Amino acid sequence: MKRKWLGTFLSSFVVILLMFTALGQADNVCFKCHKKADFRARIVHKPVSDGRCDACHSPHVARYKGLLREKTDELCYSCHRKEASLFRRGVVHAPVYQGKCLACHVPHASDQKGLIKRTLADDCFGCHKKMPRKFKYTHRPYSQGRCGVCHRPHHGDNQQLLTKRPDTLCISCHGEAVLKTAHRDYPVPIGGCLSCHNPHGSSRKALVRNVLHPPYKKGCRGCHNGKSKIVTIDVCFNCHGPAKKEMLRTHSHLTSRTGNSCMNCHFPHTGDTKTLLRGSQGQICRTCHQGTFERYKESPSRHPDIDNCTGCHEPHGSRHLAMLKGNGNDVCIRCHEDQGKFTHPVGPDVLDPRTGQMVTCSTCHNPMGTRFKYQLIRDGKKDLCILCHQAY
Amino acid sequence: MLPVAHVCMPSGGIKGYRPHDGTGIWMAKKADSGGLKQNMDKAMRLKSVMSVLAFLLLFLNAGRSLARSPWQWNLALKQTKIKDAMVMPTALFLDREKGHYYVVDSGKNRLLSFDRTGKLLHILTAGKSLDIPFDMVRTGDGGLWVVEKGRNSLSYIDLKARKVTTHTLYYRGELIFPDRIEYLQGTLYVLDKASGDIISYDMSLGPLRRFSCGRCPGGFVDFKLYGDSIWALDLLQKMIYVLDLKGNINKTIPVGKEVSFPVSVAVGPSGYIYVLDRHQGAVAVYDKDGGFKYRFLNAGIAQGQLYFPIEIRFDPWGRLCVVDEGNGRVEVFSR
Numbered sequence: 001m002k003r004k005w006l007g008t009f010l011s012s013f014v015v016i017l018l019m020f021t022a023l024g025q026a027d028n029v030c031f032k033c034h035k036k037a038d039f040r041a042r043i044v045h046k047p048v049s050d051g052r053c054d055a056c057h058s059p060h061v062a063r064y065k066g067l068l069r070e071k072t073d074e075l076c077y078s079c080h081r082k083e084a085s086l087f088r089r090g091v092v093h094a095p096v097y098q099g100k101c102l103a104c105h106v107p108h109a110s111d112q113k114g115l116i117k118r119t120l121a122d123d124c125f126g127c128h129k130k131m132p133r134k135f136k137y138t139h140r141p142y143s144q145g146r147c148g149v150c151h152r153p154h155h156g157d158n159q160q161l162l163t164k165r166p167d168t169l170c171i172s173c174h175g176e177a178v179l180k181t182a183h184r185d186y187p188v189p190i191g192g193c194l195s196c197h198n199p200h201g202s203s204r205k206a207l208v209r210n211v212l213h214p215p216y217k218k219g220c221r222g223c224h225n226g227k228s229k230i231v232t233i234d235v236c237f238n239c240h241g242p243a244k245k246e247m248l249r250t251h252s253h254l255t256s257r258t259g260n261s262c263m264n265c266h267f268p269h270t271g272d273t274k275t276l277l278r279g280s281q282g283q284i285c286r287t288c289h290q291g292t293f294e295r296y297k298e299s300p301s302r303h304p305d306i307d308n309c310t311g312c313h314e315p316h317g318s319r320h321l322a323m324l325k326g327n328g329n330d331v332c333i334r335c336h337e338d339q340g341k342f343t344h345p346v347g348p349d350v351l352d353p354r355t356g357q358m359v360t361c362s363t364c365h366n367p368m369g370t371r372f373k374y375q376l377i378r379d380g381k382k383d384l385c386i387l388c389h390q391a392y
Numbered sequence: 393m394l395p396v397a398h399v400c401m402p403s404g405g406i407k408g409y410r411p412h413d414g415t416g417i418w419m420a421k422k423a424d425s426g427g428l429k430q431n432m433d434k435a436m437r438l439k440s441v442m443s444v445l446a447f448l449l450l451f452l453n454a455g456r457s458l459a460r461s462p463w464q465w466n467l468a469l470k471q472t473k474i475k476d477a478m479v480m481p482t483a484l485f486l487d488r489e490k491g492h493y494y495v496v497d498s499g500k501n502r503l504l505s506f507d508r509t510g511k512l513l514h515i516l517t518a519g520k521s522l523d524i525p526f527d528m529v530r531t532g533d534g535g536l537w538v539v540e541k542g543r544n545s546l547s548y549i550d551l552k553a554r555k556v557t558t559h560t561l562y563y564r565g566e567l568i569f570p571d572r573i574e575y576l577q578g579t580l581y582v583l584d585k586a587s588g589d590i591i592s593y594d595m596s597l598g599p600l601r602r603f604s605c606g607r608c609p610g611g612f613v614d615f616k617l618y619g620d621s622i623w624a625l626d627l628l629q630k631m632i633y634v635l636d637l638k639g640n641i642n643k644t645i646p647v648g649k650e651v652s653f654p655v656s657v658a659v660g661p662s663g664y665i666y667v668l669d670r671h672q673g674a675v676a677v678y679d680k681d682g683g684f685k686y687r688f689l690n691a692g693i694a695q696g697q698l699y700f701p702i703e704i705r706f707d708p709w710g711r712l713c714v715v716d717e718g719n720g721r722v723e724v725f726s727r
Contacts, residue, residue, distance in 0.1 A: 232566060232567070233567075233586055234567045247569075248524075248541055248542055248543075248544050248569075249524065249541060249542070250480060250482065250498050250499075250524055250526065250541055252585070254569055254585050254586050255585055255586065255588060255610060255611065255613075256586065256587070256588070256610075256611075259587070261586055288610070288628060291652040291653060291671070292652075292653075292671065295652065295671070319480075319498075319499070319524070321480065321700050321717065321718050322700065351474045351475065351477070352693065353474065354693050354694060354695070354719075355470075355477065355693055355719040355720055355721065356470070356471065356473075356474040356475070356476075356477025356478075356720055357477060357479070357718070357719060357720050363693075387693070387694075
């Protein structure tokens with residue numbers, strides 16, 4: 001008899017438990033206030049469809065906005081564990097690195113695959129606002145908003161998050177035979193597509209970049225003498241005298257294994273701007289100085305517009321440390337005029353007693369980034385001052 | 393007003409404490425009058441125990457770092473008068489015959505010599521004719537070969553004749569941009585900044601051979617000669633190449649993640665490899681096989697610290713010399 005009662009009790013317990021669980025999934029208490037319709041779309045995030053709101057949210061109190069249990073990226077990676085390690089490798093997309101998963105994705109439901117906010121193109125252009133949606137001549141995948149044909153969204157092995165190396169990527173669609181026909185008189189093996197073509201679009205046919213290097217306009221012979229396919233730097237210096245002067249300084253970017261240092265940063269034939277730069281400053285500088293960007297990217301205090309490297313640094317060459325445009329004062333007071341007049345004594349007549357070097361703004365500040373406000377190298381309340389003023 | 397930290401204490405103990413700024417001493421704010429003295433004693437005992445523990449931890453930690461780095465600051469090659477200080481020294485040459493140091497002061501266009509105790513001997517401005525000197529060697533005839541960046545020249549200073557002769561270098565018609573220079577048995581080895589290759593020249597500046605890292609993207613940024621080997625450093629790939637004097641690469645040693653911006657390499661008397669990290673202001677040390685051993689020094693301005701250091705080199709007495717460009721001095725460390 002006792003066994004019978006026990007059996008009935010256990011069965012009832014299991015049935016009630018199942019009922020509650022089903023209720024929890026089907027009619028989550030959260031939806032009593034939050035409209036269920038807001039969580040419906042073609043693609044629904046699994047925890048949402050399972051009614052497990054508490055997987056991400058704490059119902060009562062939380063440290064993070066939206067009653068989230070963790071920071072957004074930590075929360076995402078707590079389930080998407082494989083991605084957590086994968087997304088740290090190679091070139092990483094800025095929002096991914098910054099842990100801003102919600103810059104592109106929505107957490108609950110979306111009509112777009114991968115729970116992205118809008119269409120892929122709309123998502124990309126949401127941040128890449130400077131890029132025009134249309135050119136006079138637009139590359140077809142670009143006009144169709146299929147950014148993913150060439151770029152990866154999270155991380156990759158190639159610059160600009162390209163899915164393959166640039167030339168390989170171009171050939172993968174356009175085919176080698178077609179390219180050879182299009183470049184019939186090309187004197188060297190076809191390659192370096194991006195040095196002449198803008199992969200997104202241009203006002204010129206065949207997506208040739210908008211600005212042509214003047215000697216290139218006239219023909220190849222202005223620079224290529226026929227003896228060597230590499231145009232040496234002294235050929236560039238023939239026209240660009242001031243750049244030569246800048247290169248002949250204590251520190252310079254006169255360095256290249258490809259035979260011409262200018263080509264590290266500039267395209268030789270065409271470009272999108274007058275300077276024929278290969279990309280934005282951040283992109284170009286990162287190719288060699290990735291470590292510097294990495295070191296300072298998490299510094300709480302950084303100078304605004306820090307990606308504008310040439311605002312402070314001389315790109316060709318300099319007689320100053322860190323290839324600055326002037327000594328540690330001159331470079332700052334071009335913008336910080338007041339501090340140039342009223343500040344702690346600085347300048348050629350004020351020498352650091354420890355080293356005999358001129359006291360400059362950079363004696364106390366490191367604009368690249370520090371832990372302390374105003375990019376001070378130590379805590380400005382005391383620690384910084386006693387580096388020199390030890391008697392205090 | 394400092395925030396009050398509430399701590400759990402035995403009954404009748406101190407209920408409110410607040411830390412005293414800086415000293416680490418915990419001060420009683422308010423306590424039951426009867427147990428105050430007793431609790432103060434407890435607090436003091438706790439403080440003593442904590443202090444001893446902290447001291448032991450510090451001692452053990454310091455001991456560990458000392459055990460890891462045997463190098464001690466020994467002396468600095470610099471001007472004694474602050475106003476005469478060097479500005480952006482870029483290279484050090486060691487005259488083993490005379491036991492003298494030569495420092496290239498690129499910012500003030502001069503060369504300074506010091507004895508082994510760090511005493512300044514001479515200042516050479518070559519009649520104020522030098523234009524951004526960057527590196528130098530002294531050859532057997534007593535003359536100085538100086539890389540002048542401003543002129544893109546490998547200039548010869550004849551000390552006896554008090555004459556400076558400039559030379560533009562070429563290799564098979566290609567213009568060369570001298571950067572680093574070494575001298576061995578009648579041959580000058582010049583690092584071409586533009587290509588990152590090392591080119592050897594005879595004493596009449598006739599080109600002899602090109603030493604290259606092959607397909608490395610940035611080329612070499614520094615090199616030293618040891619016996620019959622060239623030890624060259626590739627910054628971008630963070631790799632040391634060991635070449636023979638015929639240009640064959642015999643060995644490559646990756647220096648990996650231990651350094652962020654390697655600019656100079658030196659091999660110590662025991663065969664250990666030393667790599668200077670310009671951005672971290674540190675020296676990373678590797679064994680003969682390239683196994684990382686330890687790193688020492690850090691960035692800063694104080695004695696023994698480095699600010700944009702540019703070159704390392706061992707002196708004939710086994711001391712490690714670091715050309716500290718940002719601090720305008722050469723720091724010498726001994727074991």
